[in-house]
Each structure stands twice: as C-alpha cells, then as structure tokens.
Amino acid sequence: MKHVHYTDIEAEIPDVDGLKDVTIRWLITKKDGAKNFTMRLFEVQPGGYTPSHQHDWEHEVFIVKGSGELRDKDSAYPFKVGDVVYVHPMEWHQFVNTGDDILQFICVIPYQS
Amino acid sequence: MKHVHYTDIEAEIPDVDGLKDVTIRWLITKKDGAKNFTMRLFEVQPGGYTPSHQHDWEHEVFIVKGSGELRDKDSAYPFKVGDVVYVHPMEWHQFVNTGDDILQFICVIPYQS
Numbered sequence: 001m002k003h004v005h006y007t008d009i010e011a012e013i014p015d016v017d018g019l020k021d022v023t024i025r026w027l028i029t030k031k032d033g034a035k036n037f038t039m040r041l042f043e044v045q046p047g048g049y050t051p052s053h054q055h056d057w058e059h060e061v062f063i064v065k066g067s068g069e070l071r072d073k074d075s076a077y078p079f080k081v082g083d084v085v086y087v088h089p090m091e092w093h094q095f096v097n098t099g100d101d102i103l104q105f106i107c108v109i110p111y112q113s
Numbered sequence: 114m115k116h117v118h119y120t121d122i123e124a125e126i127p128d129v130d131g132l133k134d135v136t137i138r139w140l141i142t143k144k145d146g147a148k149n150f151t152m153r154l155f156e157v158q159p160g161g162y163t164p165s166h167q168h169d170w171e172h173e174v175f176i177v178k179g180s181g182e183l184r185d186k187d188s189a190y191p192f193k194v195g196d197v198v199y200v201h202p203m204e205w206h207q208f209v210n211t212g213d214d215i216l217q218f219i220c221v222i223p224y225q226s
Contacts, residue, residue, distance in 0.1 A: 001206065002199040003183065003190055006175075009197070027197045028173045034199060036223040037150045039173045060141045060152045062119075062219055064177065070116065077116055084122070084140045086115035086147060093114065106175055108221050110149040 002032045006041050014050075021048030021097075030111065037110045044068070044095060044103040052094035059087035059107050066103035069096045115145045119154050127163075134161030134210075143224065150223045157181070157208065157216040165207035172200035172220050174208075179216035182209045 011023035021044060028039040041064070044050065052071065063083040069076040070085060071094040078098075079085065087093045097103040124136035134157060141152040154177070157163065165184065176196040182189040183198060184207040191211075192198065200206045210216040 001183070001185070001190075001201065001204055002197070003192065004197050005193075006195045006197055027175070028199045032199045033201055034171060034173065036171070037173065037221065039175065039197070039221065041175075058147060058149070060147065060150065060221065062140070062152065062154075062175075062177075064175075070114070072114070077114075079116065080118075082119045084115070084117050084119055084152070086141045086145045088114065088146055091114055106219060108150065108152065108173065 002028065011043065016051055018051035018053065019049060021045035022050055035111065037108050039106060039108050042095070042105050042107055044097040046097050046100055046102070049096040050094055052092065054090050054092045056089050057109050057112070058089050059085070059093070059109060061085040061087065062106045064104040064106060066097060066101045067099040068103050069098050070094070071096060115141065124156065129164055131164035131166065132162060134158035135163055148224060150221050152219060152221050155208070155218050155220055157210040159210050159213055159215070162209040163207055165205065167203050167205045169202050170222050170225070171202050172198070172206070172222060174198040174200065175219045177217040177219060179210060179214045180212040181216050182211050183207070184209060
C-alpha cells in the first residue's frame with residue numbers, strides 16, 4: 001500500500017493556460033500502480049481560478065476545504081465544503097475561489113485506455 | 114453537471130459481513146453517467162471498522178475527517194486527516210476508527226470493464 005500525507009507530495013503549477021494561483025498535487029498515479037484513474041488535489045488561493053475549459057474526459061470532484069463558484073459558459077453555481085461535483089466529458093467548467101480561505105478539492109480523472 | 118452536498122445522498126449500510134458502525138454514500142455512479150469509476154464516502158463511528166478483506170480491484174482513498182488505523186494482515190498503520198492511501202488489487206486492508214470523532218474518507222473504485 002501507498003500511504004502518505006498530501007503535503008508529502010509536491011504542489012506543482014499545472015501546465016495549462018488560463019489559470020490563476022492554482023497548484024496540483026498528483027496524489028495517486030500510474031507510478032503507484034494505479035492503472036485506471038488518478039487522484040489529484042487542487043489548491044486555489046483566494047481570487048484564483050482554474051481554466052474555463054472543456055475536454056473529453058470526466059471529473060469526479062469532492063470539495064475538501066473552502067468555497068467558491070463552479071462556472072460553465074453561462075452560469076455560476078456556489079459550492080462549499082462537502083459538495084460533490086460530476087463534470088461530464090465535454091462540459092465547460094471552471095472552479096473559482098470566491099472565498100477568503102484556500103480552496104482545496106479532490107479531482108479524479110480516468111487514464112485513457 | 115451533477116452538483117450536490119454529500120448529505121443529500123443517502124447513507125446506506127454496506128451489504129458485506131465483518132463491519133461495525135459503517136455507512137457508505139455513493140456520491141457519483143453510473144446513474145450520473147460515470148462509466149469508468151465511482152466515488153463513495155465512508156463514515157465510520159468511533160470504535161467501528163470496515164471489513165478486513167481483499168478483492169481484485171484497487172482503492173484510491175483520501176481521509177476527510179477523523180483518524181484511525183489502516184490494518185493489513187500483520188500490521189496497523191495510523192492515519193489522520195489529509196492522508197492518502199492507495200490499496201493495490203488483492204491487498205488485505207481494513208479501516209478502523211480508533212479516534213473519538215467520526216471518521217470520513219473518500220474511496221474511489223473502478224467499474225469493471
């Protein structure tokens with residue numbers, strides 16, 4: 001078994017455009033033997049945001065800390081700790097930290113087979 | 114997108130033997146369109162535990178609240194909030210709440226293809 005604290009894993013700046021004050025920690029990956037999906041922890045500072053984008057894979061998300069808004073092309077939906085979000089493939093989405101504290105969320109994505 | 118709070122989803126007693134004071138909430142499933150993996154939230158009361166067992170699929174786990182011990186056949190490893198656990202297929206594992214508060218953890222498993 002792999003067993004670590006999330007802070008043992010490096011916080012990296014995601015290699016994508018259109019974000020602000022976001023880091024990602026790749027908690028469980030293929031390097032650990034995980035073949036089907038990968039668990040990441042995102043951290044977004046107050047005022048920061050992930051890119052507004054779409055892609056052909058899904059997201060399974062759990063809000064661990066903080067609050068913010070989930071935005072699609074047209075609307076904004078507030079979220080809080082304990083919220084669960086499923087983003088379908090090709091849905092537009094953006095996570096925005098509108099609160100005063102750090103935002104943390106788990107985001108699981110598939111490995112392409 | 115699906116967007117709910119975890120308490121909007123029913124807490125069920127898992128249909129397996131060998132557990133004590135455990136509930137499971139199926140946060141994101143095939144019913145939501147998720148084809149590759151499913152996110153669940155386990156809640157274990159103080160003194161409770163999941164079964165000591167093994168199976169041919171993996172677990173990707175994040176400890177949301179509380180503390181406890183992760184046990185295999187021979188040893189016990191303490192865990193706390195923010196810990197990350199990857200359980201390989203066929204590894205023996207059991208989550209035991211040895212603390213005074215409720216234990217909550219996210220556990221993601223694959224759908225069999």
